[in-house]
Amino acid sequence: DGVVYSEVRRPCRVMILVNPHSGRGQALQLFSGHVQGMLTEAAVPYKLVITEHQNHARELVRKADLSQWDALVIMSGDGLLFEVINGLMDREDWEQAIQTPLGILPGGSGNALAASVHHYSQSPPAWNEELLLSCGFMLCKGLVGPLDLVSIHLASQQRLFSFLSLAWGFVADVDIESEKYRHVGAIRFLMGTLVRLATLRVYQGRLAYLPVKEAPRYPKGNAKAVHPPAAPQRPSLCSSLPCQLLPNASPNQNSHRNHTSANSNHNSIANSSNNAITTKRAEAQSGGRSGAPPDSLLAGLDQPVPEGWTVVREEDFVLVLAIYQSHLAEDLWTAPGASADDGFIHLFYVTAGISRPALLRLFLAMEKGAHLACGSPHLVYEKVRALRLEPISPQGMITVDGEMVEYGPVEAQIHPGLARLVCG
Numbered sequence: 001d002g003v004v005y006s007e008v009r010r011p012c013r014v015m016i017l018v019n020p021h022s023g024r025g026q027a028l029q030l031f032s033g034h035v036q037g038m039l040t041e042a043a044v045p046y047k048l049v050i051t052e053h054q055n056h057a058r059e060l061v062r063k064a065d066l067s068q069w070d071a072l073v074i075m076s077g078d079g080l081l082f083e084v085i086n087g088l089m090d091r092e093d094w095e096q097a098i099q100t101p102l103g104i105l106p107g108g109s110g111n112a113l114a115a116s117v118h119h120y121s122q123s124p125p126a127w128n129e130e131l132l133l134s135c136g137f138m139l140c141k142g143l144v145g146p147l148d149l150v151s152i153h154l155a156s157q158q159r160l161f162s163f164l165s166l167a168w169g170f171v172a173d174v175d176i177e178s179e180k181y182r183h184v185g186a187i188r189f190l191m192g193t194l195v196r197l198a199t200l201r202v203y204q205g206r207l208a209y210l211p212v213k214e215a216p217r218y219p220k221g222n223a224k225a226v227h228p229p230a231a232p233q234r235p236s237l238c239s240s241l242p243c244q245l246l247p248n249a250s251p252n253q254n255s256h257r258n259h260t261s262a263n264s265n266h267n268s269i270a271n272s273s274n275n276a277i278t279t280k281r282a283e284a285q286s287g288g289r290s291g292a293p294p295d296s297l298l299a300g301l302d303q304p305v306p307e308g309w310t311v312v313r314e315e316d317f318v319l320v321l322a323i324y325q326s327h328l329a330e331d332l333w334t335a336p337g338a339s340a341d342d343g344f345i346h347l348f349y350v351t352a353g354i355s356r357p358a359l360l361r362l363f364l365a366m367e368k369g370a371h372l373a374c375g376s377p378h379l380v381y382e383k384v385r386a387l388r389l390e391p392i393s394p395q396g397m398i399t400v401d402g403e404m405v406e407y408g409p410v411e412a413q414i415h416p417g418l419a420r421l422v423c424g
């Protein structure tokens with residue numbers, strides 16, 4: 001209707017949070033050496049914020065005027081994004097706040113989301129600076145897609161939101177113990193794995209989960225509501241964002257489905273569950289976060305697991321790993337079928353009795369996503385929507401997105417497409 005959009009739309013603004021101590025402590029140099037020029041050339045205005053301490057980013061986004069920003073971008077490892085997501089979910093206006101597009105630029109030693117996003121773009125594997133360039137390029141393109149989050153309850157009633165993983169046993173131990181090798185970069189996980197193999201131990205606990213019932217995914221009557229007309233294009237970060245670097249910046253043609261509303265999706269999952277408990281009960285479980293989305297699939301840690309859940313018979317584990325992105329680290333393609341918004345928790349566990357060489361083989365095969373083809377009788381893989389883990393061993397570690405959390409029973413459930421992610 002005659003409006004000249006380039007004149008009425010303000011330029012896109014991006015806040016880039018850099019953790020100067022992540023990885024080898026070179027995030028700032030990596031930014032100025034590889035990303036800065038790219039953003040300038042693509043005319044993407046940004047503000048650089050250097051974090052000063054742990055939880056600085058969380059506090060900052062909790063209070064930020066989000067109307068000022070078209071995207072929050074993290075230049076660090078996965079730990080800093082975990083802070084940002086939880087800062088957004090701390091807010092009174094979480095429902096709107098969590099819609100702020102989130103971007104990742106690999107600057108840490110654990111860059112699982114960056115590796116995953118790069119993988120989703122169907123590009124051949126890349127590491128280090130090449131991975132950084134790929135993620136910088138995606139930021140310049142500015143396409144945005146939905147991102148699943150997982151809500152996690154700890155015994156202390158604390159509630160966390162996670163975008164990557166929940167780990168117990170071997171993987172959690174490697175995550176935390178290998179932090180002292182952070183200066184070597186991503187190879188810290190291989191070093192940690194070798195060290196942990198030497199002191200391999202068994203962890204006792206109980207595991208239960210709500211399996212995904214394969215098709216039909218949604219109740220038929222709701223088909224219209226949950227499959228809105230496919231958007232012609234994946235929404236972009238900012239409509240005025242110039243795409244000079246890639247004139248034909250178009251959405252991933254092979255994207256398995258289009259979302260136009262994260263919330264319609266989330267509601268449909270809750271409604272379709274036979275195990276849904278009352279909203280009231282779920283709200284009581286909000287973990288001090290008033291209004292945050294209820295976990296309708298969870299019963300509460302003080303209750304028996306709901307009907308329809310599978311209780312794992314074994315109680316002796318080497319590891320339990322719930323992952324909701326494809327990669328656990330730059331060179332660990334852990335959940336080959338995963339995508340950012342498939343609505344699944346990919347649950348892996350390894351039962352006791354596996355030999356050291358067999359466990360090492362699994363991790364080496366994971367580089368090519370071939371661990372499930374190893375035929376190990378100790379490795380189990382399930383797609384689930386919710387799970388509960390109750391450690392019995394008095395000592396151990398649990399990590400969420402690679403960060404250590406309180407050790408004890410945990411429950412978790414997926415919230416499909418709750419957040420939004422800058423992707424290829």
Ligand code: ADP
Pocket residue numbers: 019020021022023024050051052053054055056076077078079080081083107108109110111182402403
């Ligand atoms: P890495 O992949 O190297 O572990 P992360 O992004 O995971 O990098 O960051 C590691 C930890 O550092 C996280 O727990 C994060 O909260 C914390 N952190 C963020 N900024 C700072 C800072 N300025 N100083 C110290 N720690 C920080």
Ligand code: MG
Pocket residue numbers: 077078079108110402403
């Ligand atoms: Mg980390």
